[in-house]
Amino acid sequence: MYVVREHDTITAIARRLNASWQELAAVNGIAAPYTISPRQELKVPGLVVIDVPPFPAAGAFVIGRCQPAVLDLDECLIAGG
Secondary structure, three states, rough: OEEEEOOOHHHHHHHHHHHHHHHHHHOOOOOOOOOOOOOOOOOOOOOOOOOOOOOOOHHHHOOOOHHHHHHHHHHHHHOOO
C-alpha cells in the first residue's frame, strides 16, 4: 500500500515503485484524467500483502508448552514463505 503525498503524480509514484503508470492506474481503478489525492491509499502492483497477527507477548513463550499464539504465528510465517 502506498499513501499519496502532496504534489505526488501517478507517474512519479509509479517510477518510485518501479512500475508503469498504466499498471498503477489499472490496479487502483483510476481512469483518465488520472487524478489522485493526498492521503489516498494506492495498491502497489506486484506487491503481495499477507495479514500477520500481532507478535505474542512474552507470556506466550512457556518452556515445554505450545501456546496457540505461537502455533498461529508459526503457521502464518510458513504460509507466507
